[in-house]
Amino acid sequence: MTLIPLGIPRRLLEFTIDGEPVRAPEGSTILDACRSVGKDVPTLCQGDTLTPKNACRVCVVEVEGARTLVPACSRKAEAGMQVQTDTERARHSRKIVLELLASSVDLSTTPEVAGWLKEYEAKPDRFGPDAARLNEEPKIDNDLYVRDYDKCILCYKCVDACGDQWQNTFAISVVGRGFDARIAVEHDAPLTDSACVYCGNCIEVCPTGALSFKSEFDMRAAGTWDEPAQTETTTVCAYCGVGCNLTLHVQDNEIVKVTSPHDNPVTHGNLCIKGRFGYQHVQNRD
Amino acid sequence: MDLHFGDSKPTDEERAAIDALLGPPESSWEGADRSDADLRWARGGREARERRDLLLPGLHAVNDRIGWISEGALDYLCRRLTVPPAEAYGVATFYAMFSMKPRPATVLHVCTDLACAAAGASELCAGVEARLGLGSGVAVERSPCLGLCERAPAALAIKAGDPVRTAVSAPATVERAVLAASSPDSAPEEPSAALAVPQAAEAGREELVLLSRVGVVDPASLDDYRAHGGYTALRQAFAIGPAGVIREVTDAGLVGRGGAAFPTGRKWQATASQPDHPHYLVCNADESEPGTFKDRVVMEGDPYSLVEAMTIAGYAVGAHKGYLYLRGEYPRALERMEHAIGQARARGLLGDDVLGQGYAFDIEIRRGAGAYICGEETALFNSIEGYRGEPRSKPPFPVEKGLFGKPTAENNVETLVNVLPILTMGAQAYAAIGTGKSTGPKLFCVSGSVDRPGIYELPFGATLGELLDLAGVRKRLRAVLLGGAAGGFVRPDELDIPLTFEGTREAGTTLGSGVVLAFDDTVPLPRLLLRIAEFFRDESCGQCVPCRVGTVRQEEALHRIVGRTGADAAPDIALLREVGRAMKDASICGLGQTAWNAVESAIDRLGAYE
Ligand SMILES: Cc1cc2nc3c(=O)[nH]c(=O)nc-3n(C[C@H](O)[C@H](O)[C@H](O)COP(=O)(O)O)c2cc1C
Ligand code: SF4
Ligand code: SF4
Ligand code: SF4
Ligand code: FES
């Protein structure tokens, strides 16, 4: 994600999306190409700062000649490819994926899902009242952030952000397998006994709110979380010389959480514990 | 990377188990007592990171010796290998054979899968559990197929210790299974692998190509193997060179026997021509598909043939290292293959200079640890590398980026063993066996309601009926499962289906890995389907949503309709179809894509709920 392109310009590939000819630079994904021509494909596990794990399968599209559907978020575009983004077949898989997810986890804090459920006429209830659910209790074991894995769709983003893609701390991973797979730290210990350094980069990338600031979690529980009433101000972190950008989310004159702009070429949305959580001193007025 | 280790310590025995594998630690950085030298010297960086692939062997070492893996043991192993504990925990909890909680030293795995269920596994389980209650020092675990279907019902006892002890009981009675668990050392020896080859006892055995040596050679004797034609194929390979070998294999029309039916010559050519190096050869001996046991019989009965075939394949694709990924539940195959590889190495048939031809090749065995998904080719790479056995997305394909990110040819045991007759008899003579599109001989794993279950070798093109006649199919046949749990059911009036890739495809079914499971009408079909659904739910890696949740929803629906038919079952069948279609279309790998096939075929072809 360099701001100034270096080296020779990339070759343009020509292919079609829904019958329309498109050109995209070599190396683009089908999703990149779709977005560049204004086509919307739903995504959940894809993230703008990470290599997608293509695990959710909500972005599947039909590619001429492929036996199965193809994840738009990670399949690279190829010259001559014929992509169909909105066929009955692709819509069917998206609908089922949404139903499977919504019937097993709590998607109430996942942005856009409510709209997709409607758009694809998904009926998560049809698996019956006894359909297995994650049924996880929120893990509240520190003052900075809460892990509410009842909302986790196992998108692997937090694992990648904590691991080799950004933080290199490797404090969390997927454990167990199949429906019993969960995100956890070593030995399923509390976060405080783990390798976590509280950079909060996992919260930054979590698409479902399974990971959230303790402040947000508490306010939601109290019914006082009011996103439309919040203002966002991007500023520079004052702690050290790196100069990361912070976006302060302020409600009723209180900082309620801190994020970081993903398009910043230096930090890509990542911060350290001080920038992410060390804002209390700003609002201590007495 | 600044790794954080907890303060849990290994016991002396745990430490010894790990040090036996890795050697003693060199410094306090990897778990030794602190010495003066540690103040000025740190092992780390590249050198330390390269050992990640020893994670799975390390977990085995602890689990074998202690019976389970404690926090202290896992942390010590992580320190030794510079692996983050959270990741190692994620890997350890992936495999069914490892326990992260204390358990008795002996675990008795009792198979409850298709063939065993039909042969009375539930009574066996109940009987064994009644005898081995709390305090017996034995944990009884219900297991998916143990690959002993020809001797169903089956049980496998594993007793932790130094060395670990195992005993197989099949066909198992309550008494024999209990004996195997309580004193594995004095359990009776397993019958010879030849007993799994009913044709070996019959007149027609000259016709056998792949199984010709099973029951004839002493599996422990390299000389005996050579006396029966062993290593002539490798000499021929050296005579014609790598390109010549690939040409022969291509001309012979060899197609992979692991289930996906990919042309072997093309795979080898694609691997051999990659500019990136090193190249690897991987032999897939994971064989965890319910109803499959052919690879086990080959490895137990004719282990040197696989060593020779792997050497030839490695030579053809330009690899100097071959990995044999062997199913964790196959103690005898492991022992025979270890022995054969050791002998071959000692005699210059593996090593720096194979047969004095200046070609270096060696084979390393990696044991699986109870995960069907690790048979999927890319999941297998992850497993060897010390990661969770989750399939990777393709492309890139293994021939380009496989094991350790390098060009890799991965083949099934049976596929590789076919290369020997191709080289000894020549591509043309080989291709004359079978049909035009499915050439050569094929191994079939026949079990269930037949009088002579076992491995049968037939030229491609024989019909299902002919095969079942050979095996002595019993009266009142209700259904045949072709291709295993990922395959499909066919009706008793469809026995003229030719056993070829094209013939089964035309009949709307699949040959898969060559499983033929016969069920007579005493087998309750809905229960069987439920067992298949349960298998896939248990074995899903959990990576992608259609498979992780879809397999659960399907199992739930099958539970609901176990005793129902017609209109009562219709809404759930509609739901099964909708979910099944998305699983087929949108899952990452073959497991999710095929998980619904067998049940779908039972509904469509057998009218299971009508
Ligand atoms: C879930 C799953 C399990 C598999 N298990 C095995 C196995 O146990 N043994 C095997 O040879 N191939 C297995 N395969 C097929 C392999 O992925 C691969 O196609 C095969 O090893 C290639 O070898 P071949 O070309 O010689 O057939 C499995 C595939 C899937 C999707
Ligand atoms: S916690 Fe969030 S980021 Fe992590 S896997 Fe679950 S949904 Fe994804
Ligand atoms: S977020 Fe951390 S690294 Fe970035 S400027 Fe602030 S203190 Fe420095
Ligand atoms: S299809 Fe199933 S086994 Fe394969 S990657 Fe997806 S979850 Fe894992
Ligand atoms: S967004 Fe593409 S698979 Fe999840």
Ligand code: FES
């Ligand atoms: S060993 Fe029991 S079904 Fe195969």
